[in-house]
Amino acid sequence: MQEQVAAGIDIGGTNTVIGLINARGECLAREAIKTWDYPRVEDFVERLHVIAGELVAASGTTIAGIGIGVPAGNPDRGTVHASNLPWKGVVPIASLFEARFHLPVFVTNDAKAAVLGEMTYGAARNMKNFAVVTLGTGLGCGIVLNGEIVYGHDGFAGELGHVIVTPGGRACQCGRRGCLETYVSATGIKRTALELLATEIEDSSLRDLPLQALGSKSINEAAAQGDSIALKTFQRAGEVLGLALANLAAIIHPEAIFLQGGAARAGTWFHDAVSRSMNENLLFLYKGKVTVQRSSLHGGAIIGASALVWRAS
Amino acid sequence: MQEQVAAGIDIGGTNTVIGLINARGECLAREAIKTWDYPRVEDFVERLHVIAGELVAASGTTIAGIGIGVPAGNPDRGTVHASNLPWKGVVPIASLFEARFHLPVFVTNDAKAAVLGEMTYGAARNMKNFAVVTLGTGLGCGIVLNGEIVYGHDGFAGELGHVIVTPGGRACQCGRRGCLETYVSATGIKRTALELLATEIEDSSLRDLPLQALGSKSINEAAAQGDSIALKTFQRAGEVLGLALANLAAIIHPEAIFLQGGAARAGTWFHDAVSRSMNENLLFLYKGKVTVQRSSLHGGAIIGASALVWRAS
Numbered sequence: 001m002q003e004q005v006a007a008g009i010d011i012g013g014t015n016t017v018i019g020l021i022n023a024r025g026e027c028l029a030r031e032a033i034k035t036w037d038y039p040r041v042e043d044f045v046e047r048l049h050v051i052a053g054e055l056v057a058a059s060g061t062t063i064a065g066i067g068i069g070v071p072a073g074n075p076d077r078g079t080v081h082a083s084n085l086p087w088k089g090v091v092p093i094a095s096l097f098e099a100r101f102h103l104p105v106f107v108t109n110d111a112k113a114a115v116l117g118e119m120t121y122g123a124a125r126n127m128k129n130f131a132v133v134t135l136g137t138g139l140g141c142g143i144v145l146n147g148e149i150v151y152g153h154d155g156f157a158g159e160l161g162h163v164i165v166t167p168g169g170r171a172c173q174c175g176r177r178g179c180l181e182t183y184v185s186a187t188g189i190k191r192t193a194l195e196l197l198a199t200e201i202e203d204s205s206l207r208d209l210p211l212q213a214l215g216s217k218s219i220n221e222a223a224a225q226g227d228s229i230a231l232k233t234f235q236r237a238g239e240v241l242g243l244a245l246a247n248l249a250a251i252i253h254p255e256a257i258f259l260q261g262g263a264a265r266a267g268t269w270f271h272d273a274v275s276r277s278m279n280e281n282l283l284f285l286y287k288g289k290v291t292v293q294r295s296s297l298h299g300g301a302i303i304g305a306s307a308l309v310w311r312a313s
Numbered sequence: 314m315q316e317q318v319a320a321g322i323d324i325g326g327t328n329t330v331i332g333l334i335n336a337r338g339e340c341l342a343r344e345a346i347k348t349w350d351y352p353r354v355e356d357f358v359e360r361l362h363v364i365a366g367e368l369v370a371a372s373g374t375t376i377a378g379i380g381i382g383v384p385a386g387n388p389d390r391g392t393v394h395a396s397n398l399p400w401k402g403v404v405p406i407a408s409l410f411e412a413r414f415h416l417p418v419f420v421t422n423d424a425k426a427a428v429l430g431e432m433t434y435g436a437a438r439n440m441k442n443f444a445v446v447t448l449g450t451g452l453g454c455g456i457v458l459n460g461e462i463v464y465g466h467d468g469f470a471g472e473l474g475h476v477i478v479t480p481g482g483r484a485c486q487c488g489r490r491g492c493l494e495t496y497v498s499a500t501g502i503k504r505t506a507l508e509l510l511a512t513e514i515e516d517s518s519l520r521d522l523p524l525q526a527l528g529s530k531s532i533n534e535a536a537a538q539g540d541s542i543a544l545k546t547f548q549r550a551g552e553v554l555g556l557a558l559a560n561l562a563a564i565i566h567p568e569a570i571f572l573q574g575g576a577a578r579a580g581t582w583f584h585d586a587v588s589r590s591m592n593e594n595l596l597f598l599y600k601g602k603v604t605v606q607r608s609s610l611h612g613g614a615i616i617g618a619s620a621l622v623w624r625a626s
């Protein structure tokens with residue numbers, strides 16, 4: 001008999017990843033596509049259906065269900081309404097996938113999928129109160145309190161990336177200014193580097209890069225070589241995120257905050273700056289009682305999204 | 314047979330109120346003392362024991378238990394560690410009251426006691442996701458998500474008053490700078506009035522007051538007379554609180570946020586400024602889905618604290 005797997009899909013502002021995950025949380029096969037290559041959502045679903053067929057054939061499995069993690073996904077309605085995806089307005093993503101795959105489909109916020117991963121397979125297995133911050137194109141956040149994922153009144157809790165940290169600050173995709181994710185995300189880090197390259201005069205290897213190549217990855221590589229603009233960029237991003245996490249702690253008092261995603265895997269300079277800034281800004285009540293940790297999960301979002309299928313069955 | 318009542322005690326940075334509340338949430342008798350008149354916590358407990366005896370005798374009741382709402386109270390440990398009370402360090406408030414009263418004692422954060430009041434007797438009876446902001450000497454906050462009060466990892470969730478809204482801003486009792494409650498609370502409103510009296514030159518009836526008499530009550534009275542410094546004071550406080558509530562909404566997505574306490578009972582100018590600022594700063598996902606409401610409860614904290622007794626029995 002063929003092994004039953006869950007398809008985990010992580011729809012991101014840049015890439016969409018689909019993977020087949022077994023009941024032990026192991027990823028047996030995966031593939032990524034560029035989200036913006038599909039301006040029509042129907043073409044996007046069709047392409048993933050083709051890929052899923054190929055992955056199933058190659059791995060000798062059958063799909064029991066589909067878990068989708070997507071920015072601003074609404075778990076109750078199975079819809080998505082995100083500012084950084086190609087499809088405008090409210091998209092009925094669950095019914096579109098159900099109609100094509102004839103399988104049960106579960107939708108969640110991509111950040112909450114990451115939380116499910118930490119709860120099921122990661123370091124948060126025994127924690128009742130924690131948060132996961134995902135650093136990708138944007139900044140997502142999943143929150144667990146009293147052992148339960150926080151969805152809020154209408155499914156949209158955890159939009160930490162859209163907390164306004166600098167009124168009147170950097171323009172955000174959401175139409176407002178000063179949101180945390182304009183400072184702390186792959187995009188935010190690039191913007192900080194641009195700002196420093198404009199305001200400072202010191203030498204930097206970043207000045208030699210084509211502008212297209214400037215990103216959290218190349219800035220991280222420069223930082224590893226001791227480039228001071230690159231190091232200052234991560235230092236600033238760390239300071240902003242650390243303050244935001246201290247403020248988050250004052251509201252929900254988590255035991256730990258896990259950092260996931262590309263920037264979280266940057267050199268220790270970023271993590272150290274976040275941790276130092278959070279501890280400096282922490283109210284005395286929380287001193288020594290909240291830690292910032294790098295996630296041990298890799299590819300967390302598809303793993304977490306797939307957990308939705310096993311939890312429902 | 315004598316009616317059973319719960320003693321509700323609200324320990325505030327200025328006043329402490331004790332009341333006898335029956336199972337229907339009616340306050341049968343109450344009295345207030347000045348918290349700072351009792352530098353020794355043992356004298357404070359003793360005084361409340363005497364008052365409770367008088368209230369019981371006058372009302373012909375017996376006390377079934379004691380519910381205490383206190384800033385930075387720890388419900389699990391029955392302790393308090395607050396920066397705006399006369400007693401320093403961690404005070405074992407529950408065991409001190411138990412030893413003197415020989416009754417079951419329940420401790421909670423004063424703001425969470427206010428939440429219990431809204432859940433039991435107020436407009437939040439049918440809500441699963443809401444927050445209560447209490448505006449007194451400081452700014453407290455109680456949060457309910459999935460129908461449960463949020464305590465966080467160690468009992469200290471909901472310290473919204475200590476979210477840093479202006480890094481390097483006004484000095485706070487907690488030892489840091491820029492906390493929300495230094496701008497939005499009875500004390501914060503007074504500080505804003507002082508700042509405006511310093512920076513502006515326009516006439517104001519507030520300039521004729523003895524400095525001791527300047528407070529949220531007298532500023533509210535001046536605003537009712539159209540005093541522009543007083544109106545600007547509430548306008549600024551409303552702007553700061555509105556932004557903080559929009560940011561809170563992005564994290565927990567409540568259905569409603571209730572304002573309790575003296576400043577919340579000020580003229581409509583304050584409430585209108587809060588509501589306008591929150592709506593202006595709200596992420597598109599939440600527009601029209603989060604309301605700011607004035608609490609319908611009066612004396613909410615002792616009512617809510619008393620609910621702890623009935624919930625435990």
